[in-house]
Amino acid sequence: MDDIITLDYGSGGIKTSDFIDNLLVPAFDNTPLNKLADGAVLDGAERLVFSTDSFVVSPWKFPGGNIGRLCVCGTVNDIAMAGGIPKYLSLSFILEEGFKMWDLKEIIASIADEAKKAQVMIVTGDTKVVEHGKGDGIYINTSGIGILKNPRLGKEYIRPGDGVIVSGSVGCHGASVMMARSGLLDGDGPLRSDCRILTDLAVAAQDAGNVRILRDPTRGGIATVLNEFVEDSPLTVELNETAIPVDATVASACDLLGLDPLYCACEGRMLAVVAPEDVPSVLDALHRLSGGEKAACIGTITQKRPGQVILNTSLGGRRLLGKLSGHQLPRIC
Amino acid sequence: MLYESYFKKPKDIAGVIAKVRDLAKMTGPVRLMEICGTHTMAISRSGIRGLFLPEIQLISGPGCPVCVTPSGVMDEIFKLSDHKNIVITSYGDLLRVPGSRRGDSLLRRKALGAHVVDVYSPMDALALARKNPGKEVVFLGVGFETTAPGTASCLLEAVRQGVENFSILCLLKPTEPALRTLVESPDFNVSGFLCPGHVAAVTGSDAFAFLPEDYGLPAVVSGFEGADLLCSILLLMEMLADKTPGLVNEYVRLVRPKGNPAAQEMIRRVFEPVTCEWRGLGMVPGGGFKIKDEFSDFDAARRFHLTWHEGKEPAGCRCAQVIRGSLAPGQCPLFKTVCTPQDPVGPCMVSSEGSCAAAFRYEL
Amino acid sequence: MCLAMPMKIKEIEGNSAVGEAGGLTREIRVDFIKDLSPGDYVMVHAGFAIEKMSEKEALDNINFMEELEHAL
Numbered sequence A: 001m002d003d004i005i006t007l008d009y010g011s012g013g014i015k016t017s018d019f020i021d022n023l024l025v026p027a028f029d030n031t032p033l034n035k036l037a038d039g040a041v042l043d044g045a046e047r048l049v050f051s052t053d054s055f056v057v058s059p060w061k062f063p064g065g066n067i068g069r070l071c072v073c074g075t076v077n078d079i080a081m082a083g084g085i086p087k088y089l090s091l092s093f094i095l096e097e098g099f100k101m102w103d104l105k106e107i108i109a110s111i112a113d114e115a116k117k118a119q120v121m122i123v124t125g126d127t128k129v130v131e132h133g134k135g136d137g138i139y140i141n142t143s144g145i146g147i148l149k150n151p152r153l154g155k156e157y158i159r160p161g162d163g164v165i166v167s168g169s170v171g172c173h174g175a176s177v178m179m180a181r182s183g184l185l186d187g188d189g190p191l192r193s194d195c196r197i198l199t200d201l202a203v204a205a206q207d208a209g210n211v212r213i214l215r216d217p218t219r220g221g222i223a224t225v226l227n228e229f230v231e232d233s234p235l236t237v238e239l240n241e242t243a244i245p246v247d248a249t250v251a252s253a254c255d256l257l258g259l260d261p262l263y264c265a266c267e268g269r270m271l272a273v274v275a276p277e278d279v280p281s282v283l284d285a286l287h288r289l290s291g292g293e294k295a296a297c298i299g300t301i302t303q304k305r306p307g308q309v310i311l312n313t314s315l316g317g318r319r320l321l322g323k324l325s326g327h328q329l330p331r332i333c
Numbered sequence B: 001m002l003y004e005s006y007f008k009k010p011k012d013i014a015g016v017i018a019k020v021r022d023l024a025k026m027t028g029p030v031r032l033m034e035i036c037g038t039h040t041m042a043i044s045r046s047g048i049r050g051l052f053l054p055e056i057q058l059i060s061g062p063g064c065p066v067c068v069t070p071s072g073v074m075d076e077i078f079k080l081s082d083h084k085n086i087v088i089t090s091y092g093d094l095l096r097v098p099g100s101r102r103g104d105s106l107l108r109r110k111a112l113g114a115h116v117v118d119v120y121s122p123m124d125a126l127a128l129a130r131k132n133p134g135k136e137v138v139f140l141g142v143g144f145e146t147t148a149p150g151t152a153s154c155l156l157e158a159v160r161q162g163v164e165n166f167s168i169l170c171l172l173k174p175t176e177p178a179l180r181t182l183v184e185s186p187d188f189n190v191s192g193f194l195c196p197g198h199v200a201a202v203t204g205s206d207a208f209a210f211l212p213e214d215y216g217l218p219a220v221v222s223g224f225e226g227a228d229l230l231c232s233i234l235l236l237m238e239m240l241a242d243k244t245p246g247l248v249n250e251y252v253r254l255v256r257p258k259g260n261p262a263a264q265e266m267i268r269r270v271f272e273p274v275t276c277e278w279r280g281l282g283m284v285p286g287g288g289f290k291i292k293d294e295f296s297d298f299d300a301a302r303r304f305h306l307t308w309h310e311g312k313e314p315a316g317c318r319c320a321q322v323i324r325g326s327l328a329p330g331q332c333p334l335f336k337t338v339c340t341p342q343d344p345v346g347p348c349m350v351s352s353e354g355s356c357a358a359a360f361r362y363e364l
Numbered sequence C: 001m002c003l004a005m006p007m008k009i010k011e012i013e014g015n016s017a018v019g020e021a022g023g024l025t026r027e028i029r030v031d032f033i034k035d036l037s038p039g040d041y042v043m044v045h046a047g048f049a050i051e052k053m054s055e056k057e058a059l060d061n062i063n064f065m066e067e068l069e070h071a072l
Helices: A014-028 A067-081 A101-118 A172-181 A199-208 A221-230 A248-257 A276-287 B004-008 B013-027 B037-045 B071-081 B106-111 B122-131 B148-161 B176-183 B197-203 B210-215 B226-242 B261-270 B293-298 B319-324 B355-362 C055-070
Strands: A048-055 A084-096 A121-130 A138-148 A163-166 A211-215 A236-240 A271-274 A296-302 A309-312 A318-320 B030-034 B056-060 B086-090 B115-118 B136-143 B166-172 B192-196 B219-222 B247-249 B271-278 B282-291 C005-013 C016-021 C024-029 C041-045 C048-053
Touching (some): A014 A121, A048 A067, A067 A084, A067 A138, A067 A199, A084 A101, A084 A199, A101 A138, A211 A221, A221 A236, A221 A309, A248 C016, A248 C024, A276 A296, B013 B226, B030 B037, B037 B056, B037 B192, B056 B226, B122 B148, B122 B166, B148 C048, B166 B293, B176 B210, B197 B219, B197 B261, B197 C041, B261 B271, B319 B355, C024 C048
Parallel strands (some): A084 A121, B030 B056, B030 B192, B086 B115, B086 B136, B136 B166
Antiparallel strands (some): A048 A138, A084 A138, A211 A271, B271 B282, C016 C024, C041 C048
């Protein structure tokens, strides 16, 4: 194979076959994929969970991960948050002419690795190549299918008195990507994306108690997701600032760039609203798992201010925690 | 890190808050003003703004250097961004700010093809210019005395390295002249000032002595952490209760009476005072900095023959009054109804230090 | 426009230095800070150190606040 992606790789001809046969199939190796039919024929006649996500992260590599790891985690986690057990993924690339094959191989290896960890199969996919200057290196879409395990998850189940749990420290992914993008980050430093598969944490939480809803706080961070839980409803999320786990390195990076960790994306964290009597058992279950050690109860559902999220500040004041409006720009002020 | 965590909140926070409330009973209702956008945000974000209502109103004054930049200037910047060969570099704070026409902003222009890059430091803009010799790189130099010395250093570095495709649009402003204009205006109604700690780190706390000495107004130079803000409010209330207006430096770990002479010298080396328009205050004598003639080659205003036309304020916009502190964001009829961060009418709603942005985002 | 953060100086070379905060390092300018040594703390705004801070001064600030509180 060549050392860079050229338009030929997207044409459907010899180079495309070469790419599929010698790079993609060996990396993902499973029965439905190996048939290389137009669609993958899959087992299962139960209720399904279906999700899709596209990934355009720049730079494609950041401390703690790359776009490959992210594209598996993103869709797998969405299925897990919806109460499904993730099983199958599709994988579509849009590559810019000139993208280095070496980098693509690294990404594919990450995808294969993460898929294995997630116990999902990549069963179908597509590759397109666009002219130099018409893309941004690499865009990926993954769509996923899972088997529904828990149909009783959703905003409609949230009740006053419920506890709000986060599975770990917040803002790591967003902060590390912004730092990498700004060129400020030391590659081997302590700031890393939190990108990880959440299936086991989701299952453990649901097995340990009555979970009303699960969500992974990606774009917009925990602030945005918590707003989505209660907007247009009579309910309020009341958070305690001191209870929200924020790593010191994330706090420093956010200070440096003028960002707020509560709005920074997490790619390996789970927000759960849980029946009040089950908060201790759910926390206990999460604490026993890798990635859940810092799980904490950060607030409660009340009815004080319909549709809003309130933060009780460390100084004893109260303020609104609104949805993210527009993307966060690195600030000086 | 140098006890920074100590300053997050006072040891005896309940005691401090109780004492402030007691003093407020003695003074009666008071209005205290801060004149630093970072204070605006810190006070709202920490929940302090509502802590002492209704006795103590914490008002935001003209502390956001982006908000006080008139719309006519923004219009000229947008025109500049139209040129295919020009790269506009700016702090993130400016990117959503509209000009005379609603909906226009550097961010929107970028989506339509203009070269706009947000930078953390003017040095990043200079580095960009060095890497792109075929492009004209303009840095939007907005800020007060905290930012001025760095901007000056950057210009001198550009001169030293001969980076001819780099220029600075100097929108820097000193604090004192505008503050005097504000205090001397007929509708001025504030009892005391929280003074900007990082401006004072450069100018020295003595630079704010004119407030008690010339106007009888108590002033406290304040840091930005929770403990700094609460202690500074306490200090102001004590002076008001005793009727002994003076200047106190609360931020002793960073601010010295005479400030940082090397930084002040850097400002003087490159800039000189000029009369300048502040949104909300009109023309302020000595209210701006301009690049000295000897550095005119790196002055974007001269290089691109920019002239400031009087921009029209957008219809119904009350930013001018909000900036002077005579109208609270919530009192503006457009607040939240017509003017939102997604679709702002004026800068106060979208500058990352704007009073309306803080109120929209944080106030209950 | 005062968003700044304290950083510890790790190395200095002319007008540039490496500052560190919370495990993160960044190149900063120190053009107007006199008598700077590695190990010193500075307040950094827009990539420039605007002033030095010493442990003594931090303690002075703490003492100042504590006196204020005791006077309550």
